[in-house]
Amino acid sequence: MKIVAALDTCEGLGMCEAMAPDFFEVGDDGVVEVLDDSPGEEHRTDLAAAVDACPVLALTLQG
Amino acid sequence: MSAEPSVTPPAGAAPATPATPVRRLVVVGASLAGLRAVEAARRAGYDGALTLVGAEEHLPYDRPPLSKAFLDVDGARGADTVMTFRTEEQLRDELGVDLRLGSPATGLDTDAREVLVGDERIPYDGLVIATGSVPRWLPGTDPADDGPVGGVTQLRTLDDARTVRTALEAGARLVVVGAGFIGSEVASAARKRGLPVTVVEALDLPLTRSIGPEVGAVCAELHRAAGTDLRLGVGVAGLETEVGAAAGAAPAPGGAGRRVTGVRLDDGTVLPADLVVLGIGVRPATAWLEGSGVPLHEGDRGVVVDATLATGVPGVYAAGDVAHVANPLYDDEHHRLEHWTNAADHGGAAARHLLDPAAARPVETVPYFWSDWYDHRLQFVGTPRADEVRVVADDRASDGGFVALYRRADRVVGALVLDRPRDVMKLRRRIADRGPWDEAVEHVVTTPPRAKR
Numbered sequence: 364m365k366i367v368a369a370l371d372t373c374e375g376l377g378m379c380e381a382m383a384p385d386f387f388e389v390g391d392d393g394v395v396e397v398l399d400d401s402p403g404e405e406h407r408t409d410l411a412a413a414v415d416a417c418p419v420l421a422l423t424l425q426g
Numbered sequence: 427m428s429a430e431p432s433v434t435p436p437a438g439a440a441p442a443t444p445a446t447p448v449r450r451l452v453v454v455g456a457s458l459a460g461l462r463a464v465e466a467a468r469r470a471g472y473d474g475a476l477t478l479v480g481a482e483e484h485l486p487y488d489r490p491p492l493s494k495a496f497l498d499v500d501g502a503r504g505a506d507t508v509m510t511f512r513t514e515e516q517l518r519d520e521l522g523v524d525l526r527l528g529s530p531a532t533g534l535d536t537d538a539r540e541v542l543v544g545d546e547r548i549p550y551d552g553l554v555i556a557t558g559s560v561p562r563w564l565p566g567t568d569p570a571d572d573g574p575v576g577g578v579t580q581l582r583t584l585d586d587a588r589t590v591r592t593a594l595e596a597g598a599r600l601v602v603v604g605a606g607f608i609g610s611e612v613a614s615a616a617r618k619r620g621l622p623v624t625v626v627e628a629l630d631l632p633l634t635r636s637i638g639p640e641v642g643a644v645c646a647e648l649h650r651a652a653g654t655d656l657r658l659g660v661g662v663a664g665l666e667t668e669v670g671a672a673a674g675a676a677p678a679p680g681g682a683g684r685r686v687t688g689v690r691l692d693d694g695t696v697l698p699a700d701l702v703v704l705g706i707g708v709r710p711a712t713a714w715l716e717g718s719g720v721p722l723h724e725g726d727r728g729v730v731v732d733a734t735l736a737t738g739v740p741g742v743y744a745a746g747d748v749a750h751v752a753n754p755l756y757d758d759e760h761h762r763l764e765h766w767t768n769a770a771d772h773g774g775a776a777a778r779h780l781l782d783p784a785a786a787r788p789v790e791t792v793p794y795f796w797s798d799w800y801d802h803r804l805q806f807v808g809t810p811r812a813d814e815v816r817v818v819a820d821d822r823a824s825d826g827g828f829v830a831l832y833r834r835a836d837r838v839v840g841a842l843v844l845d846r847p848r849d850v851m852k853l854r855r856r857i858a859d860r861g862p863w864d865e866a867v868e869h870v871v872t873t874p875p876r877a878k879r
Contacts, residue, residue, distance in 0.1 A: 376796055376805075378767065380851040391875040393803065393847040418490065418766060420509070 364407065365425045366400045372421040379422060382413035395421070448552035448741070448781055449474035452541050454531045455556030455711075456480025457489065458766065459746030461511055462773030463554045468521050472781050477548060478523050479541065481530035481557070481711075484584055485510045485517070490766055492587035493608050494798050497594060497615035508584055531557065534718040536739050542714075552741045552780045555715070555729055556773060559708035559747040559764055564603065564662060567704070575667055576685030578702045581608050590703060594619055598701035601625075601689045603662055605632035607797040609705025610649065614800045617652050624655040624697050626662060626689065637806055640815045641830050641842045644822075645799070652800040661692040665702065708764060710748045723750045728762045733788035735776040743780045745772035755790045755858065756809055756839065765795040792858045794850075803847065807854040808832060808840030818870045819846070829853075829870045831863070838866035846875055 366386065375393035379386075386406070388396050402410060407424075414422040453463045456478050464478055480486070488509040496508055517523045526543065533542035540547040561580035566572060577598075579589045590612060594600070600616045602609040605627035616623045631642035632649075649656040666688035688696045710728040720737050721730040729744035731737050733752050737744055746769035752758040771791050779786035796805045812832035819829040822844070829849060832840030837860055841853040849870060856866050 375803075375847045377847070377851040377854075381794075381854060384851065384855065389847045389851060391846075391848050416770065418488070418770075420511075 364402060364404060364410070366397050366402065366410065367423045367425055368395050368397050369421045369423075370394055372419050374419050374421075376418050378416040378418060379413040382416050383409045386410060387413060446551070447474075448472070450477075450550050451475065451552040451554070451777070451780070452477045452479065452548055452550035453554045453556060453777075454479045454541055455554075455558055455746070455748075456482070456486050456525075456527060457556070457558055457746075457769070458486065458511075459556035459558070459769040459773035459776075460554070461486040462770050463556060463745060463777040464517075464521055464523050466774035466777040467781060470778050470781055472777075476521070476523050477526060477550075478517070479526045479529060479531055479543060479548065481528070482583060482585075483528040485514055485525075485527070486512070487584060489582070490796075492584065493581055493611035493615070496587050497591050497612065499619050508587070531714045533714055534720065536719045536742065539741070550741070553743070554773070554776045554780060555712075555720070555737075555742065555744040555748055556746050556769075556776070557711040557714070557748055558769075560711045561704065561708050562706050564665075564704060564706065566664065573683055575665060576683065577700055578665065578686050578704070580704050581612060582708070590701065593701040594621065596700075597621060599699050600701045600703065601697050601699040602703050602705055603689070604628075604705035604707070605645070605649070605656065605658075606636070606705045606707065607633075607795070609703060610645070610799055611797060612703045612705070613649065613654050614652070614798065617654055617800060622655075623653075624657060624689075624699075625649060626657045626660060626691065626697070628659070628661045630659045632656075632658075636810060637842050638810045638812070638815045638830075638832070640817065644828060644830075644844065645804070648799050648802055657691070657695075660695075663690045663692050663694075666690055666696055708747070710762070712748055720744075723762070726762065730760075733758070733790075734779045734783075734786040735772060735789060736779065736783070736786070741780065743776040745769070745776040751789065753791065754788045755792065755860070756811075759809075759811070761793075761809075763791075763793050765793060767791070767794045790858075792854050794854060802845055805843045805847070805850045806840070807843075807850060808838075808857040810840055810842075812839055816867070818867050819874070821874070826875055831866055831870065833863045836863050837861065838863050841866075848875065849873070 373395050375389045377389045390396050453460045529543045540549050561582050567578050600623045602613050602625045605625050613623045631639050632645045633642045667684040668687050686702050688698045690696050712727050728750040729748045730750045731744045735743045747764045750762045775789050794807045814833040817830050827845035830842045843850050
């Protein structure tokens with residue numbers, strides 16, 4: 364499983380960080396940083412929630 | 427996507443699930459909360475009939491950009507489109523939704539369990555009310571009463587946003603009534619285009635109700651620094667209008683009838699205007715529920731629900747802007763929120779709870795909203811109802827942003843953040859955890875933004 368963040372779409376609103384703070388952090392530049400882009404399968408539920416919560420649909424999970 | 431886990435009720439507990447499971451789920455309101463409700467229903471394994479009733483002709487679309495990127499002058503972001511979350515094919519074919527768009531609900535019969543859409547009756551055994559809210563008009567401007575006044579609009583729908591953008595493109599002189607979030611965003615968009623903008627606010631400071639006077643003063647400075655003429659503590663007495671469109675004026679959204687030429691204030695001043703945007707608040711869109719037995723709030727007629735979003739009327743839940751809900755995070759204080767995140771959270775929860783009441787849990791949200799003003803971003807998490815509001819960081823002079831925290835007893839309950847995006851979710855977590863005030867203050871003070879490159 365791989366997290367892909369479209370940084371040109373990201374508005375840094377932080378809903379992903381709210382759902383899965385171990386994997387996403389909004390930086391001082393107002394754009395998300397993916398802290399670990401190849402997470403283990405056990406995190407799928409949290410990460411799916413983070414992807415769904417993005418107000419600008421900037422996140423996808425591959426695999 | 428994995429299915430929701432099944433929940434076994436504790437032994438001896440009364441079965442809370444309905445004797446007959448839901449087979450006809452109707453969601454009224456086809457914006458974010460309604461969309462999330464139909465998505466969550468299917469995700470929870472619901473395979474019965476699913477109907478989505480919407481007042482607008484459009485597929486569910488994203489509203490926040492309407493007062494932001496949609497009004498921008500530049501490039502793709504200024505295109506005449508707005509993000510729809512799903513295509514019609516996805517909704518109809520993949521989610522199996524019977525879409526009834528452009529057909530506002532007109533009534534509800536809770537005895538017969540039918541939603542009324544004009545002459546049509548749509549039977550339900552589960553209902554999610556997600557009709558959102560409608561903006562208020564100034565007296566004398568409601569098209570339903572006196573016909574439309576050209577150049578006077580609100581900003582709630584895609585059609586409203588097109589009206590505003592068309593007028594801005596024509597170089598309108600803009601007067602915004604109400605210094606709230608929507609009005610301030612429209613003012614920002616107009617100033618970006620170099621147009622003259624006046625914002626009229628009846629109170630002495632902007633946003634006193636939603637974020638408190640301390641921070642309202644900061645917002646007032648944002649307007650003034652951007653060249654917006656901010657008139658505080660003055661009301662609107664009426665509109666100046668003329669019949670027919672003046673040569674060279676912005677197109678009149680209302681057509682060839684009356685159109686606005688100015689806004690007359692309480693103090694006698696007349697502000698010339700080609701476009702007047704009303705941002706004076708909203709009311710829940712619940713007129714169709716009057717007399718139905720669904721409990722409506724005595725103040726604003728929102729739908730009163732418990733912490734699981736149930737109305738108490740069998741099978742009927744409410745979500746999003748319409749819902750007056752007790753929030754366990756804030757001592758079960760009731761509130762009705764008009765936020766994107768609230769609509770998204772509520773929509774999914776209402777559908778899941780309706781389908782499986784035994785597994786329903788109180789919805790404990792930390793309210794969150796954001797607003798873009800003149801290249802600045804405001805973000806608010808939590809509640810502004812507080813014993814103290816303290817400015818704990820103010821580095822605006824060096825473009826380093828601003829943070830105010832809201833305290834109740836020894837807890838942090840809210841945070842207003844300007845241009846410090848990294849702090850927002852960290853503060854939200856502290857608020858959700860009912861975290862101590864002192865530690866929240868220390869966090870803000872000891873983690874300033876890294877210097878801009």
